[in-house]
Amino acid sequence: DLYELNFNSFWCIVMGYCSPLVLSTLYFGFVNQAFFRLCRIIYWRNEWIQSFQFYIIIPFIELIISALLSSPILFWHDIVYLPNDYFCYVSVSNTRGILWIFFVSFGNCILILLFIYIRxxxxLRQQSNNQIIRFRQGQQRDLIVIKRIFITVGLLSILGIPAAVFLFLFFISGQVHPLVWRIELFFVGLQMIGLCLSQITLIPQLKQIILQKFQRNRVIPLNTVVTRSIPLKQYITTR
Structure with a gap:
């Protein structure tokens, strides 16, 4: 440009490369919850894969795997500077890069959740009916939680439909809409809000803490305090 600045720099490409990694890490959080339920139901005798240390290590392993899966877009040089949006990312016109990012960020997590649910x-269908009722009820509760996780991830993935629509329009017209990534990033923001809210509904302990905090901060009207104190005072005076 006129100021001899290279916007398509190394750090710009690195930032564009890290964006799908962040989304993939967030969705792997749902996979970890479902995997924990899987271990409680099927591999309940293996205590190590249910330990706290295991679930501290596994996010870093998932991050490394996601980084390796996302590396082809670097070797393909698919991340470029988008002059209309002022950041580096894969252009919508690059079908190969867009489909690969979709697989790394959403597709693999959905496939893993589907496999866990089917497994x-x-x-549970192969188990005999002679099991302890309480044990089977715990298994059914874990299965219900996995259903909710799968449905939540599916609903959040629906927010990626605008990108698919713009990609379809590109196939028809051969032109990229100038606001495609601004619209898509708006829906990504909605996804982040949905992820935060879904964590509250999927984690009973967190939901209970928030409800207790809300009830503790509730303001009791002054009229109710006065009306409740009058009968007690009258009772004391009569005694």
């Missing part, structure tokens, strides 16, 4: 369903 638990088959396992």
């Amino acid at each position: 638990i369903t088959i396992y």
Whole structure:
């Protein structure tokens, strides 16, 4: 440009490369919850894969795997500077890069959740009816939680439909809409809000803490305090 600035720099490409990694890490959080339920139901005798240390280590392993899966877009040089949006990312016109990012960020997590759900369903159907009722009820509760996780991830993935629509329009017209990434990033923001809210509904302990905090901060009207104190005072005076 006129100021001899290279916007398509190394750090700009690195930032564009890290964006799908962040989304993939967030969605892997749902996979970890479902995997924990899978271990409680099927591999309940293996205490190590249910330990706290295991679930501290596994996010870093998932981050490394996501980084390796996302590396092809670097070797393909798919991340470029977008002059209309002022940041580096894969252009919508690059079908290969867009589909690969979709697979790394959403597709693999959805496939893993689907596999876990099918595996638990088959396992529960193969179990005999002579199991302890309380144990089976715990398994059914874990299966219900996995259903909710799968539905939540599916609903959040629906917010990626605008990108698919713009990609379809590009196939028809051969032109990229100038506001495609601004619209898509708006829906990504909605996804982040949905992720935060879904964590509250999927984690009973967190939901209970928030409800207790809300009830503790509730303001009791002064009229109710006065009306409740009058009968007690009258009772004391009569005694």
